[in-house]
Amino acid sequence: MSLKITINFEETYPPTDIQPDFTEMKFISPQKDGTDIELLVSIKSHPDPELPNVYNLGFGPLDENDSFLDNVRLPHVNNNKVLSTVLFLALLFLKENPQLTIGLDGSNDTRATLYQMIFKSNRDYLKDFFIANGVDWYVRIFRNDTYEQDEHGNYIKRPRPEPFNYDRTRHDLYRYYMFRLK
Template identity: 35%
Template structure:
């Protein structure tokens, strides 16, 4: 089981140009260091107002994050703890936002789902985990809502993360919202 621990994270560097870009180096099982980028980008979809996509990985030659590469990290928990700690730091500065986590593969989506389930009590100190599914509205006349071209009109449905859902019933997206009650208490006591 992967354990998330904000007391065990890699040292990070923030871009002086863009605060939504955070770099750190992680050790691989081959005893190499790989530079990783944590990237937070606004979601360009009106149905996801106030949402930002959280991604991380090594940089491609194009400067984009490679979210498909497979790397054997020496300390996977430390890598993911670093990403989630920086996500929490971002949300503390921007409590009105959601951070969307979209696994780039089915396997990664299962991993993120399991991390939320297995680290529930710890992560709920910092975040309010949310699952996002799509629905199509059924009208009172028993027809379904459609767009201007007549296609069904799916809309995102944000809901409290259901810890009983299994890895065989994944959400379309996962989101993190700041747990403001706990965050305010930690700030007042100067913890973390």
């Protein structure tokens, strides 16, 4: 998948199925080998209590459980149109739920790099619709040089959202990408 993606909400694939609350949508994406793949886009509440009102956006080809696989690389005919379709559902969802935020979690470095580059290369276009934030996680260190831990001794990771830094490079990726309506 090329890292140069151009988002355009006027150039999207039509849904084959869409939930009335805009939390799920399916659409067909033509592939370079001549086949068509049905993709599922899903928006679900983020499980981290420290990220209230954040809904995670995920997408990929359907799996056997009517969910999706988010770690499959597909040779789409038009990556721009696929990702414009995915983000357009997020726009529809946010227009119905303006108090909420959408998050994208790069399941691997390739996806995180893709999300970073989408926000950077489409900054002028997306700024008319969204306010972008990046999230890194941190573990709190106490004055006695110990780290905050849960009852099992695991470090407690806390999210640290910040306004999206467009100067960050693809070698300094956020752990999570969030956006809300402008």
